[in-house]
Amino acid sequence: MTVVRNLQTLLAGMMALAAVGCAQVPVAEAPLARYDLPTPLATTQINLPIDAIRVAAAIVDRLHGGTGAAAGVTFTAEAGQDIDLSDTGLPGFDWRNTVIHQYTVPKDDADVRVAAGELRFDDKLGRRATILFTVEYTTVEPIEISQVAVSPSFALDPAPVVYVAPADAFDDLAPEDLSSHTGLLETVAEVAVPWRELAPSGDQDYLIFIFLMDQVSASAEFSAGVTSTEGGAAYSGSVRYLEDDGWRAAILPGRFAIGKGAPNVVASFRPGSEVGVQAGRPRTIGIFPLDPGIALAAAANR
Numbered sequence: 001m002t003v004v005r006n007l008q009t010l011l012a013g014m015m016a017l018a019a020v021g022c023a024q025v026p027v028a029e030a031p032l033a034r035y036d037l038p039t040p041l042a043t044t045q046i047n048l049p050i051d052a053i054r055v056a057a058a059i060v061d062r063l064h065g066g067t068g069a070a071a072g073v074t075f076t077a078e079a080g081q082d083i084d085l086s087d088t089g090l091p092g093f094d095w096r097n098t099v100i101h102q103y104t105v106p107k108d109d110a111d112v113r114v115a116a117g118e119l120r121f122d123d124k125l126g127r128r129a130t131i132l133f134t135v136e137y138t139t140v141e142p143i144e145i146s147q148v149a150v151s152p153s154f155a156l157d158p159a160p161v162v163y164v165a166p167a168d169a170f171d172d173l174a175p176e177d178l179s180s181h182t183g184l185l186e187t188v189a190e191v192a193v194p195w196r197e198l199a200p201s202g203d204q205d206y207l208i209f210i211f212l213m214d215q216v217s218a219s220a221e222f223s224a225g226v227t228s229t230e231g232g233a234a235y236s237g238s239v240r241y242l243e244d245d246g247w248r249a250a251i252l253p254g255r256f257a258i259g260k261g262a263p264n265v266v267a268s269f270r271p272g273s274e275v276g277v278q279a280g281r282p283r284t285i286g287i288f289p290l291d292p293g294i295a296l297a298a299a300a301n302r
Contacts, residue, residue: 033156033271033278040117042100049103051139052115056098059133059148060119063089073143088150090129092182093121102134111140118153125185127247128155129215154246154274155214158222160267160286165192167205167253181247185211195288200259208252210267210286215246219272221282224250226263226290262290 042048048056058068058075062083068075075083102116116134130153137145169191188209193199210224224239242249256262265288271279 032283033275033280035153035156035275038101040099040101041103043097045098048098048100051113051137051143052100052103053098054143055113055115055135055137055145056117056119056133057095058143058145059083059135059150060095063131063150064091065089068145072141073137073145075145075148079145079148082148083150086150088131088152090121090123090131093123093127093129096120096122111138113137113139125182125189125213126161127185127213127215128159129246130155152215152217152246154217154220154271155212156271156275157285158212158214158216158248158269160288161211161213162195162265162267162286162288163188163192163209163211164195164198164258164290165207165209167207170207181211181242181244181249184209184242184249195265195290198258198290198292200292201257203255203257205253205255206258208254208265210250210252210265212248212269216248216269217246217272217274218243219274220248221268221270221272222248222250223268223282224252225266226252226254227266228261228263256290258290258292260291260293264289 045053045056054071054073057071058073061068061070062075062080063086097120098117099120100115100117102114104114106112106114114134114136117132119131119133121129121131131150132153133148133150135145135149136147137143165188188211192207192209208224208226212222216222222241238253240251240253242251250267252265265286266284267286267288268282269285270282
């Protein structure tokens with residue numbers, strides 16, 4: 001796991017955003033990649049068969065260290081081990097919904113069900129994550145799961161959130177406050193100002209934080225920078241990145257004035273090996289004007 005060790009490292013090499021002659025990173029556009037999944041049979045738990053709801057609840061409970069017994073569901077030894085060794089749990093995340101893509105009854109056994117779908121989670125910070133699952137179980141009471149597989153379903157179009165703060169607002173923070181995506185997001189949310197609430201200010205040193213609020217794969221590409229024009233090339237030479245088990249953030253230091261003519265923050269993303277050649281080029285996932293007047297108009301259209 002790559003983390004920001006301390007504020008000195010974070011600010012090392014800091015330079016003005018308007019520096020002349022720095023490398024330029026083009027802001028490319030590309031079609032949104034898609035997973036090759038069947039059309040959902042049900043997109044909310046309200047529409048699921050009760051046995052599928054109980055099985056989903058048991059899988060979630062097992063992922064969180066439970067047994068599934070609270071849902072009246074048991075696991076064979078092999079199925080339980082497959083969950084326990086999957087390393088797919090999401091500590092601190094709450095199960096919010098289940099989407100079913102497959103729900104079938106084998107021809108040779110009317111008491112068996114084979115299902116597949118997505119378990120969707122979020123946390124108190126507003127981050128989102130999804131786990132794909134396939135499962136085979138008997139509906140004879142007590143329901144028993146005989147086969148199960150789980151894996152992360154990484155976001156292909158993650159939502160970015162931007163905060164801005166004077167650099168000196170972080171002078172008194174301990175390194176551990178900045179050493180994980182959770183810790184950094186919690187700290188920044190308390191100290192910094194959300195992008196859309198910016199107020200005009202004089203020329204000073206700033207830190208711009210761009211957080212991806214959806215879990216992405218280790219092979220995905222995430223970049224951030226600033227540009228003086230909406231469609232122009234983005235300067236990103238001094239950006240620092242944090243990658244924490246699929247959670248990404250970018251920290252961009254610079255000196256400028258918030259107000260008329262201020263630059264735009266640009267975030268770009270390219271999915272990784274989870275979609276293979278479908279990923280294509282990086283695509284812009286967010287443009288955040290630092291001119292408060294333009295920012296208010298842009299926020300109103302989101």
